[in-house]
Amino acid sequence: xxxxxxRTIAASPEMVWAAILDPEVLKQCVPGCTxxxxxxxxxxxxxxxxKVGPVKATFKGTVVLSEMVPGQSLTLTxxxxxxxxxxxxxxxxxxxxxxxxxxxxxxxxDAKVGGKLAQLGSRIIDGFAKKMADQFFSNFQDxxxxxxxxxxxxxxxxxxxxxxxxxxxxxxxxLVS
Amino acid sequence: xxxxxxxxxxxxxxxxxRFLTGAGNYTDDINVHGQAYVHFLRSDLAHxxxxxxxxxxxxxxxxxVRIFTGKDFEGVGGLPCGWQVxxxxxxxxxEPAHPVLAQGKVRHVGDPIAAVVADSLEQARTAAEAxxxxxxxxxxxxDMNKALEPGATKVHDDLSDNLCYDWQFGTDTETTDxxxxxxxxxxxxxLVNNRLVANPMxxxxxxxxxxxxxxxxxxxxxxQNPHVIRLLMxxxxxxxxxxxxxxxxxxxxxxxxxxxFHYAEEAFCTFAAKACNRPVKWxxxxxxxxxxxxxxxxxxxxIELALDKDNNFTAxxxxxxxxxxxxxxTFSSSVPTWLHGTLMAGxxxxxxxxxxxxxVFTNTVxxxxxxxxGRPEATFQLERVIDMAARELGxxxxxxxRQNFITQFPYATPVAVxxxxxxxxxxxxxxxELMDIPGFAAxxxxxxxxxxxxxxxxxxxxxxxxxxxxxxxxxxGARAGLYDAATVRVNAxxxxxxxxxxxxxxxxxxxxFPQVVAEMLGIxxxxxxxxxxxxxxxxxxxxxxxxxxxxxCGSAMVRATEKIINKAKKIAxxxxxxxxxDIELKDGMFSVAGTDKSVAWGDVTLAAYVPHNYPLEDIxxxxxxxxxxxxxxxxxxxxxxxxxxxxxxxxxxxxIEKFVSADDFGNVVNPMIVEGQVHGGIAQGIGQALLENxxxxxxxxxLSASYMDYAxxxxxxxxxxxxxxxDHSCQxxxxxxxxxxxGCGEAGAIGSPPTVVNAVIDALHSGGHTHVKHIDMPVTPSxxxxxMNSQ
Numbered sequence: 001x002x003x004x005x006x007r008t009i010a011a012s013p014e015m016v017w018a019a020i021l022d023p024e025v026l027k028q029c030v031p032g033c034t035x036x037x038x039x040x041x042x043x044x045x046x047x048x049x050x051k052v053g054p055v056k057a058t059f060k061g062t063v064v065l066s067e068m069v070p071g072q073s074l075t076l077t078x079x080x081x082x083x084x085x086x087x088x089x090x091x092x093x094x095x096x097x098x099x100x101x102x103x104x105x106x107x108x109x110d111a112k113v114g115g116k117l118a119q120l121g122s123r124i125i126d127g128f129a130k131k132m133a134d135q136f137f138s139n140f141q142d143x144x145x146x147x148x149x150x151x152x153x154x155x156x157x158x159x160x161x162x163x164x165x166x167x168x169x170x171x172x173x174x175l176v177s
Numbered sequence: 178x179x180x181x182x183x184x185x186x187x188x189x190x191x192x193x194x195r196f197l198t199g200a201g202n203y204t205d206d207i208n209v210h211g212q213a214y215v216h217f218l219r220s221d222l223a224h225x226x227x228x229x230x231x232x233x234x235x236x237x238x239x240x241x242v243r244i245f246t247g248k249d250f251e252g253v254g255g256l257p258c259g260w261q262v263x264x265x266x267x268x269x270x271x272e273p274a275h276p277v278l279a280q281g282k283v284r285h286v287g288d289p290i291a292a293v294v295a296d297s298l299e300q301a302r303t304a305a306e307a308x309x310x311x312x313x314x315x316x317x318x319x320d321m322n323k324a325l326e327p328g329a330t331k332v333h334d335d336l337s338d339n340l341c342y343d344w345q346f347g348t349d350t351e352t353t354d355x356x357x358x359x360x361x362x363x364x365x366x367x368l369v370n371n372r373l374v375a376n377p378m379x380x381x382x383x384x385x386x387x388x389x390x391x392x393x394x395x396x397x398x399x400x401q402n403p404h405v406i407r408l409l410m411x412x413x414x415x416x417x418x419x420x421x422x423x424x425x426x427x428x429x430x431x432x433x434x435x436x437x438f439h440y441a442e443e444a445f446c447t448f449a450a451k452a453c454n455r456p457v458k459w460x461x462x463x464x465x466x467x468x469x470x471x472x473x474x475x476x477x478x479x480i481e482l483a484l485d486k487d488n489n490f491t492a493x494x495x496x497x498x499x500x501x502x503x504x505x506x507t508f509s510s511s512v513p514t515w516l517h518g519t520l521m522a523g524x525x526x527x528x529x530x531x532x533x534x535x536x537v538f539t540n541t542v543x544x545x546x547x548x549x550x551g552r553p554e555a556t557f558q559l560e561r562v563i564d565m566a567a568r569e570l571g572x573x574x575x576x577x578x579r580q581n582f583i584t585q586f587p588y589a590t591p592v593a594v595x596x597x598x599x600x601x602x603x604x605x606x607x608x609x610e611l612m613d614i615p616g617f618a619a620x621x622x623x624x625x626x627x628x629x630x631x632x633x634x635x636x637x638x639x640x641x642x643x644x645x646x647x648x649x650x651x652x653x654g655a656r657a658g659l660y661d662a663a664t665v666r667v668n669a670x671x672x673x674x675x676x677x678x679x680x681x682x683x684x685x686x687x688x689x690f691p692q693v694v695a696e697m698l699g700i701x702x703x704x705x706x707x708x709x710x711x712x713x714x715x716x717x718x719x720x721x722x723x724x725x726x727x728x729x730c731g732s733a734m735v736r737a738t739e740k741i742i743n744k745a746k747k748i749a750x751x752x753x754x755x756x757x758x759d760i761e762l763k764d765g766m767f768s769v770a771g772t773d774k775s776v777a778w779g780d781v782t783l784a785a786y787v788p789h790n791y792p793l794e795d796i797x798x799x800x801x802x803x804x805x806x807x808x809x810x811x812x813x814x815x816x817x818x819x820x821x822x823x824x825x826x827x828x829x830x831x832x833i834e835k836f837v838s839a840d841d842f843g844n845v846v847n848p849m850i851v852e853g854q855v856h857g858g859i860a861q862g863i864g865q866a867l868l869e870n871x872x873x874x875x876x877x878x879x880l881s882a883s884y885m886d887y888a889x890x891x892x893x894x895x896x897x898x899x900x901x902x903x904d905h906s907c908q909x910x911x912x913x914x915x916x917x918x919x920g921c922g923e924a925g926a927i928g929s930p931p932t933v934v935n936a937v938i939d940a941l942h943s944g945g946h947t948h949v950k951h952i953d954m955p956v957t958p959s960x961x962x963x964x965m966n967s968q
Contacts (some may be wrong), residue, residue: 119464
């Protein structure tokens with residue numbers, strides 16, 4: 001499946017770029033991530049627990065960053081194996097464009113699933129992948145700039161909010177500013 | 178008045194007592210002391226190179242007995258294909274190796290990579306998670322056209338390409354081309370016969386057992402043909418001679434073709450029972466069934482029909498691509514060829530018929546026979562193109578078919594078979610009567626008043642059943658004979674056990690076969706039982722498929738019963754001091770013609786086993802006879818079907834309002850069972866037409882592997898029984914088997930899909946959607962709606 005979207009983050013491209021390369025940020029942002037280690041240079045290793053329709057599994061996988069143009073663009077490629085549940089893999093091409101009030105983050109995601117995930121979850125996998133991407137980038141936005149109070153009333157009210165939602169600034173922004 | 182016993186009566190199915198009270202004995206009910214359980218680790222990639230399998234961590238886990246991989250099976254044979262097709266260039270088909278466990282590569286999702294045998298199933302499953310696979314994903318070929326492109330990824334590296342064979346059959350190209358050149362009208366249709374999963378209610382199960390004391394193996398398995406499994410597995414895979422291998426197929430909960438074939442799991446359990454010195458059991462999950470039971474259909478066809486200026490059919494030409502999947506399943510190669518091409522004349526006297534079939538390897542589950550096997554594919558394309566031609570020419574589809582019917586029998590078609598008998602006009606007329614064709618206009622008007630579009634679909638079909646004359650199929654590439662066998666064992670008190678090669682897994686043999694023997698001997702059916710499904714108990718048998726049980730095995734049983742009667746008459750003649758040529762058998766009594774001297778059945782059978790007063794110098798004691806029967810020809814059941822559908826123009830949803838079948842099965846032994854077979858077959862055909870579809874994505878991932886995504890027909894998808902009329906009163910008995918029967922098991926599934934699609938197209942045209950020429954099955958609401966709104 002493929003999806004394309006963008007969102008504007010109230011932070012400079014440099015700050016967004018630094019956040020993307022931080023394993024702690026990624027751990028906070030990947031929905032269901034329980035472990036994340038490694039570095040932008042070496043690649044990350046992650047453990048993610050997710051439930052796709054009737055299939056719940058622990059995925060162990062790797063995320064590699066490539067095509068890195070600092071402050072402008074990069075490609076994330078990941079693959080996770082969920083044992084009997086099958087596998088998921090995919091990539092995202094991310095572009096950062098400075099705009100008024102911050103950075104526009106564009107992403108093109110291409111994801112694939114296999115094994116039991118495909119067999120049992122094919123009807124719901126597109127929606128699931130979109131939800132995962134939305135959550136990831138919402139979490140990312142929150143981590144960088146802090147959540148908007150009005151969002152709780154929006155259509156994505158059920159989407160999990162990042163920890164420390166009351167802070168005006170995102171925790172990452174606080175950390176580096 | 179209907180008969181209440183013997184041939185023509187409808188006693189209730191005696192097997193249903195145990196099936197309906199939970200007393201059936203299925204393979205999964207069989208548990209052997211000390212058995213271990215196997216879990217297969219299956220590929221979740223469609224295509225990949227196996228670089229390594231590390232089982233060391235898994236082997237150390239609790240309860241693990243042994244873990245097997247493809248390496249363990251290097252010394253044994255692969256799963257064989259039972260039919261060698263020769264292509265149009267005189268070359269034999271490509272026949273890739275089909276290992277029990279994957280060797281070197283995985284070739285479809287579900288291909289077994291490793292097998293974990295453990296004390297419990299949970300332990301086996303848990304240990305399988307600890308196996309570390311190093312498999313390099315390769316591009317998968319899924320689409321048949323792409324698989325045939327030059328340079329396409331090869332499913333089998335040792336073959337030159339993915340083409341299994343390029344087969345041509347029937348009228349020569351020059352004659353066929355000339356017929357098309359001279360045609361007044363040509364109708365062309367491209368269509369897909371959708372891939373199906375058989376989904377018998379009972380998934381497959383295998384229990385392997387080995388006795389070191391005698392070196393004997395036993396395999397309990399969910400099979401339609403235990404002797405065929407013994408032959409294939411014993412001779413070709415594991416090298417076990419027949420006398421050391423017993424195969425038992427106890428109660429089997431439906432087969433529909435997919436339990437004909439010899440599967441890897443059967444060979445595995447048998448092999449592992451010896452290797453582990455423990456019985457080994459495997460029970461398929463439903464998910465496994467979707468990715469390891471052979472699938473059905475999956476043809477893509479272009480068909481052309483040529484007509485002269487008077488609308489006579491002058492030629493048919495087809496070009497089909499048939500998906501074989503990743504390996505050749507047991508009878509896969511015969512389905513798109515000899516079970517399909519030979520039926521392309523249909524019920525019509527078309528002088529030129531040419532069939533072209535390319536069989537293609539892809540990274541999908543193997544495809545093989547499924548209820549109808551080749552004949553539904555033939556009927557679907559022919560009857561769809563005829564319907565389309567009628568529409569293009571503005572003629573009545575019934576009249577166009579009628580005008581082209583074969584009326585003289587026997588009739589030799591341009592595609593090698595000779596129809597012995599039939600009366601297509603009779604079934605057509607019966608269908609018209611039952612459907613009330615003249616009343617259709619009023620019913621359509623009533624539907625339109627309710628905002629619905631109503632369509633009438635017509636279909637005729639012929640099938641070649643009673644499979645099959647051994648000498649003929651041998652010439653065509655079959656690697657087995659297709660006769661059958663029966664032993665009639667008369668016991669001392671007159672009761673009878675009939676050991677039959679046909680296997681009953683829903684057909685009702687246990688009820689029907691005694692009706693025949695009872696009729697011949699004039700004794701009560703309750704004195705007769707059928708024994709089947711165990712190679713140690715029955716003489717031999719090629720099993721149940723191709724609507725063959727009664728026509729072939731039933732004929733063997735008749736021949737064996739005739740031998741019994743001949744011998745019993747000799748005994749009766751001795752007891753009555755008369756010549757056996759003067760003895761008559763009626764209502765269970767042997768009497769001397771023209772006298773009142775008689776002796777009862779039980780007296781004769783007792784004399785055979787207590788031969789105190791017995792012609793020992795002329796005949797042996799005992800009363801048991803065996804016969805093998807090899808049919809002289811196929812049988813040719815045929816029929817005319819019709820259905821009326823309503824289409825909701827707002828949603829595209831199709832509902833079947835009425836379905837009528839008028840079948841000619843020749844003589845009918847048990848009308849109730851025949852009607853049940855046809856009801857079931859039509860329901861399966863409706864499933865194919867409206868609901869079922871096995872879907873893969875472009876990477877070879879199986880997307881429809883549960884009942885959430887694979888839609889089986891349910892009760893509310895078929896018409897109410899009052900509008901679900903099956904008739905078999907048109908009977909032209911088969912001319913070459915002793916019962917005059919033709920077989921009824923597959924007719925419904927063959928005849929119904931085109932009937933439904935023809936009706937849907939008719940409904941859409943009535944609503945002005947005349948641009949819709951065809952909709953591929955399954956005719957789902959979204960496809961109908963999209964077709965209606967495609968202009």
